[in-house]
Amino acid sequence: MLVPALSAIFIIIVGNKLLAGQVDRGSMAYLLTAPVRRLTVTLTQTLYFIGALVVTFGSMTVTSLLANHYAEAGFAKKILVELNFGALAIAFAFAGIMFLASGVFNLSKLSLGTGGVLILAFILLAVIASFVNYGVSGLDDV
Numbered sequence: 001m002l003v004p005a006l007s008a009i010f011i012i013i014v015g016n017k018l019l020a021g022q023v024d025r026g027s028m029a030y031l032l033t034a035p036v037r038r039l040t041v042t043l044t045q046t047l048y049f050i051g052a053l054v055v056t057f058g059s060m061t062v063t064s065l066l067a068n069h070y071a072e073a074g075f076a077k078k079i080l081v082e083l084n085f086g087a088l089a090i091a092f093a094f095a096g097i098m099f100l101a102s103g104v105f106n107l108s109k110l111s112l113g114t115g116g117v118l119i120l121a122f123i124l125l126a127v128i129a130s131f132v133n134y135g136v137s138g139l140d141d142v
Contacts, residue, residue: 003087005123007056008094012116014052015098018045020111042103049095057088094119 019042022028031041061084068075101115 003060004090004094004126007053007087007091008119008123010056011053011091011094011098012112012119014049015095015102015115016108016111018049018099019102020105020108021102023106024108046099049099050092053088053091053095057084057091060084060087094122 019028022031028041032038061081064080064084065077067073068077068080097118098111098115101118102111105111105114
């Protein structure tokens with residue numbers, strides 16, 4: 001649960017700054033006055049977001065594999081790669097939510113209020129579900 005929670009902070013901040021943050025600052029209006037199509041601007045922002053996530057999780061995968069090798073922890077390499085790939089898939093889902101909120105709303109506060117709150121709600125629900133699934137006492141009556 002720690003990796004999706006920490007990557008969610010990065011996703012919320014960067015996802016908000018990609019479109020809604022530029023509209024707030026006025027740099028999007030300047031960018032659109034140039035002979036550049038809106039689709040080109042959006043695709044460039046999307047490719048940056050995807051690339052940043054792939055590089056981040058790729059470096060985490062390499063680091064975990066190296067740490068596993070040198071510390072002789074004994075984890076299977078396939079399991080480490082699958083865990084990091086699963087975390088990347090979750091990050092892509094969160095990034096999609098945040099990019100959608102950033103594209104729909106013109107103001108950063110509305111983008112953060114929608115996308116950020118949805119992402120944090122999903123993380124909170126996953127934490128609560130893990131407590132219930134692993135038998136923490138006191139939650140059975142809920």
